[in-house]
Amino acid sequence: MADYVSVSEARNMSGLRVVLPPAPGPWAESLKGILHVKKLPFVRALHEVGTPSLELRLWTAQTSSPVMAWNDERPRTIWNDQLYLAERLAPQPPLIPQAIEERALMFGMANELMGETGLVWSLRVLAIHRGQTNLELSEKARAMVDFLAAKYQHGVANEAQRASLRAAEIITAFAARLAEQQSRGSRFLIGNQLTALDIYWAASAAMIQPLPPHLCDMPRWLRTTYTANDPRVVAAVRPALLEHRDFIYHEFLQLPLDF
Numbered sequence: 001m002a003d004y005v006s007v008s009e010a011r012n013m014s015g016l017r018v019v020l021p022p023a024p025g026p027w028a029e030s031l032k033g034i035l036h037v038k039k040l041p042f043v044r045a046l047h048e049v050g051t052p053s054l055e056l057r058l059w060t061a062q063t064s065s066p067v068m069a070w071n072d073e074r075p076r077t078i079w080n081d082q083l084y085l086a087e088r089l090a091p092q093p094p095l096i097p098q099a100i101e102e103r104a105l106m107f108g109m110a111n112e113l114m115g116e117t118g119l120v121w122s123l124r125v126l127a128i129h130r131g132q133t134n135l136e137l138s139e140k141a142r143a144m145v146d147f148l149a150a151k152y153q154h155g156v157a158n159e160a161q162r163a164s165l166r167a168a169e170i171i172t173a174f175a176a177r178l179a180e181q182q183s184r185g186s187r188f189l190i191g192n193q194l195t196a197l198d199i200y201w202a203a204s205a206a207m208i209q210p211l212p213p214h215l216c217d218m219p220r221w222l223r224t225t226y227t228a229n230d231p232r233v234v235a236a237v238r239p240a241l242l243e244h245r246d247f248i249y250h251e252f253l254q255l256p257l258d259f
């Protein structure tokens, strides 16, 4: 396990601190990837998803992770705020395009992956369904799945169907975008160089098909829960999308994953 301080210790420190779950969550892995590319060192604070964290609530007025904190500035709890802060602290290499058309496209597409009702949100809804029917779950894992179900499904009727349609739609759009970029000779989702969107894609794809165990060591129940089996989602995935994830991880990010 990586080295973590407690949330209250992190709160009292200066410099860059990131509150993280001890598991490969897509929001957390995206932020770690961004900080890795920018060579920004940070202290990790531990957030056990599903356990009440009064300290995290007192500090950030919410209880999800990742949280990114720089000195005594307001803690950043949302992916786009975190990207802007990382870009400010280490402008090189840039992960936000300069040109407005590319920038607007990148944030729009990134929101399809990371935003509320986006790809990882929707895959989480589907994963919660799988988790709730997985008999292998330990008591602790079941409590976490039930906690996430209560928090993110909100008992909405047909939420799983909405999530499946939305996830498949987004995956299809990314497959088309990647094919278009490749036909122009680019290896990246926007322009001709790495942007945050490639990192968000790589980390999001872990909730379609996790990286193999030697690159991402996770409990078996979590691997099962993270592996998409919704028929619409499975049908939308193209090999090129997983190859793009592998290219980004192998060329730019830290492997094996550590948490």
Ligand SMILES: N[C@@H](CCC(=O)N[C@@H](CS)C(=O)NCC(=O)O)C(=O)O
Binding pocket: 025, 027, 049, 050, 063, 064, 065, 066, 077, 078, 079, 080, 114, 115, 148, 151
């Ligand atoms: N706030 C993040 C999303 C992070 C997020 O949803 N984290 C989940 C991962 S399952 C979490 O920590 N949930 C536990 C909780 O909210 O207590 C963002 O919008 O950028």
